[in-house]
Amino acid sequence: MRPALICALLMTAIAVLVQAAKPVRPAALTIVLEFQGPHSERSVDAMKRELEGIMSGAPVSLEWRSPAEVVGAAVDNLVVFRFKGKCILEPVGYLLDERGPLAFTYSADRAIQPFSEVACDQVTAAVRPAMSGSDFAKADLLLGRALARVVAHELLHMLSKSSSHARTGLAGEALTGQQLIAPVLQFTPADFDRIYTLP
Numbered sequence: 001m002r003p004a005l006i007c008a009l010l011m012t013a014i015a016v017l018v019q020a021a022k023p024v025r026p027a028a029l030t031i032v033l034e035f036q037g038p039h040s041e042r043s044v045d046a047m048k049r050e051l052e053g054i055m056s057g058a059p060v061s062l063e064w065r066s067p068a069e070v071v072g073a074a075v076d077n078l079v080v081f082r083f084k085g086k087c088i089l090e091p092v093g094y095l096l097d098e099r100g101p102l103a104f105t106y107s108a109d110r111a112i113q114p115f116s117e118v119a120c121d122q123v124t125a126a127v128r129p130a131m132s133g134s135d136f137a138k139a140d141l142l143l144g145r146a147l148a149r150v151v152a153h154e155l156l157h158m159l160s161k162s163s164s165h166a167r168t169g170l171a172g173e174a175l176t177g178q179q180l181i182a183p184v185l186q187f188t189p190a191d192f193d194r195i196y197t198l199p
Helices: 003-021 041-057 120-130 133-160 177-181 189-193
Strands: 027-035 060-065 078-084 103-108 111-119
Touching (some): 041 060, 041 133, 078 120, 078 133, 103 133, 111 133, 120 133, 133 177
Parallel strands (some): 078 111
16 A cells, blocks of 8 residues: 555544544533522532532533523523522521422423422421531531532433433432432433433
C-alpha cells in the first residue's frame, strides 16, 4: 500500500475517533422554583448544588429561573416546582401527620406533566427525627440536601414520563428522613437509562 494512502486512512480513522470522543452537549432543562411560604436562601442554594450533583449523570443541564423570569418567555424543556408550607428547618418542630407524600407530580390522562408540588412541612417532619444534635448547626445545608433529593425523585418521573419506581434508593417509592440527609444518595445508571432524550 502506498504511504500516501496509508496516511489518508490513518487521518480518516483519527478524525472519526476524535468526533466520537467529543462530549455530547446535554439538553438544557429550565427549572422554575416557586415558593409559597417562607424559605431559606441558604437551603435553596444547597438544594441547587445537590441537585446538580445528582443529575450530573443525566443527559440534561439545569438552568434555574423564578416564575417572573419565564413570564412571556419562550422556554423549551420547562418544569415547575411549587414549594408549599415552610421550607425552613426550625429549632423546634410542631406536630404534623407524617404519613403524607413529600411531593407529587401532576398527571393528566395518565401522562406525566412537568409540574410538581413539594410539601416542605412533610419534608422537615421527615428530616427532623433523623438529625442528631450536631446536625442542627448545619440545618440549612441538610434541608437543602433533602429538598434536592425530593425534587430529583420527582424530576425523574417527569423526564422518564413514568410514575414507576425502583426497588430501592433515590428512585424508590419512599424516601426516609435518613436517606434525605445522608452524605450520599444518587441515582443508579439504570435510573438514568429511563430518561428520554430531550429535544
